[in-house]
Amino acid sequence: MVLARCCFPASVKMNVALLACLVALVGICLARSDAPRGVAVPFVFDLKATCDPRCQHAGICIRNNTCFCSRGYEGETCQYANCYPKCKNGGECLRPGKCRCPSGFGGKYCHKVKCDSGCWNGGDCIAVNGVAKCICPSSWTGSKCQEAICPQGCRNGGSCMAPGICSCPEGWLGGACHTAVCHRPCLNGGKCLSPDSCRCRPPYSGPHCEERKVF
Known part of the structure; x- marks a missing residue:
């Protein structure tokens, strides 16, 4: 159940029934294992509370400068998206479940090593000191294993x-x-x-x- 469904325009005063609905919903959400961090139980909602800066991403100001975050966000003002599993290899969580991966990594959670243009001729793409790199078989070299090796050399412009x-x-x-x-x-x-x-x-x-x- 999503808290945002009980939101209402700021110009309309919350009535008793809507407040009861909100408190009931928050109570249910707090019982979940993924309840936003930093909100203590029992839940206390102050109608006159103000949060400066304002709560982001549909978060609700429940006490002065205390935000209750919607699922998938965290932080003092709900400013941080939460990815689970967390983004790996230096990836950044852009929105719940969506990672932005650094160069050399891919996959939903940046867990896969990714070499640009791939590795040719049987090369393997692995991470070396955090950098994606092609490891080439003995007869090939180059950034993509694209260059053959002639041990005898090629003379006279060969x-x-x-x-x-x-x-x-x-x-x-x-x-x-x-x-x-x-x-x-x-x-x-x-x-x-x-x-x-x-x-x-x-x-x-x-x-x-x-x-x-x-x-």
Whole structure:
């Protein structure tokens, strides 16, 4: 039963029957286990009582500067909403049963760890010193576990596309993009050092080591 149902416009004087209704309702509410804190039993209602500042959220001024709070609110002027269970991980109770969660947490009572955009590639979202963070499997890294790890590295402008696998630019190949590609082979024992560039063994020279020097 809600106390607000016995409220009436301030311009209308409370009659005896309405006062009896209010006292009966308050007596019932006080018997509940969730009765607002700070109100003693037996209940005493002073018609001439004033509360400054005024009682908030439908609270009733029962004695001078003493508010009787409606269910879900508490505080000297009923200014604080009450969430049960209480908001966790630094969450703020906005209204009864409604929490505003800090960054990194979610759920009705801010009890769930929440990583922005989630954790990719099998990463787990956990709280580390109160901050939501992705814990990545051994082959991935980055804030969302979005970056693959190539233990051998990717050389010559290559990039790691998947664990241990490099994507190589044109002219390079190999597990670490370390092998140059010469479309025309290097002759006479020459070695391809960079794309289409050969290092020749003496006495040979030329783009593909095809020329023999004459001494």
